[in-house]
Amino acid sequence: MTFHSPTRWADALAVRAEHPQAVPIAGGTDAMVELNSGRRRPDRLLDLSRIAEVSGWDTDGGTVRAGAGITHTAIVAQLAESAPALAQAASTVGSPQIRNRATLGGNIATASPAGDTLPTLLACGAAVELHSVGGARTVALADFVTGPKRTQLAPDELIAAVLFPAATGPQHFSKVGVRAAMIIAVCSFAVALFPDRRSVGTGIGAAAPTPRAAVEAQDFAAEVLPWDSLGHLDPAVAGYFGDLVAKAADPIDDVRGTAQYRRHALAVIARRALIWAWDDLRGAVPCG
């Protein structure tokens, strides 16, 4: 049983290549739960928490590159402007103690249908940057997550970063749960408006085997929103948008809620999120 604790990314990739069965551990808020409960008994751990190279973020203006090791606390404090929905989602994850440790890379690698950052990243059209000793590849997040807790990550790869366009308009994240803190989403929804290219992004959480975009809904909204006049949003448009989002979901019945409830709740939160985002956009423009 070995504990690898590299301080350089290249060394972490080398360990990963040599010992693909070693379990990477970043914030440990998913991995340690599995170890403590005995569900997983690895013979090697690969600690990623000392690697400064992947724990920050930068931007060239248009694109944000967030390192896999950035914590949810840092996302809330530092990315609220360039990724408002992501920051809103991060602020709902667990508790202060969890957010201080839990990383963005860990949330993506876990690939839970209810992973809270995922719908917001899908709404922005995010991509995941994967590294191995052999090189790097970039995969759309929508393709990276292939099923509940399943991803395309190869045994010799690690998630290095997440890439997404910086916000150019309002974004909203809504999460349905029985209390405000420490809650796995019953369902969740993110919307992102990009007025510069007149596009709308969406992400549905906890209502399908993987988080997914509501493509028909976002195309519809992009088409009919009054981008030129920035006029009032027709309530019928918002309502139809909500219905299309609910239609895009593929929920199940479980202890947290029924499929029927999830569909209903999604239609409601999606309708509201679009109204709020559109009102924010109108408010942000003088004489809207």
Place this chain on the structure above:
Amino acid sequence: MRVTATVNGRVHSAEGVRPTESLLDLLREHLHLPGAKNACEQGECGSCTVYLDGETVCACLVAAGQAEGREVVTVEGIGGGRSSSLQEAFLTCGAVQCGFCTPGLLVSAHALLARCPQPDDRQIREALSGNLCRCTGYEKIIEAVRMVAEGGSR
């Protein structure tokens, strides 16, 4: 393996730590500091809350090896050896019943007051949202934090 960390201002070393053990195991089983409590080992209850390099964490979710060379402060350390005014306020307000949750709540409340000396009730509730208490119903705990905030000292 061997793990060395600064705990409550003193350098401690432990031999024979298994790599899958947690910081909580390191503190309780190897360093004999039983202040941080072990209740769920799932990050749900917060009774194991400690500072790691100045940030509150659930010690049960940190691998012991991740604490190597780091600075840990437990409930035993937050009063600086004496019981702090926060600890006194918990007693005065009746915020302690069975006491199992108390060490974690003290560390979370300590962190809140360090960051935000005059929190409102919403901020107190948010800061303590990762700490469960089965006995008090939370009101006395919130009252104790409020008392220290108003008194202006920790």
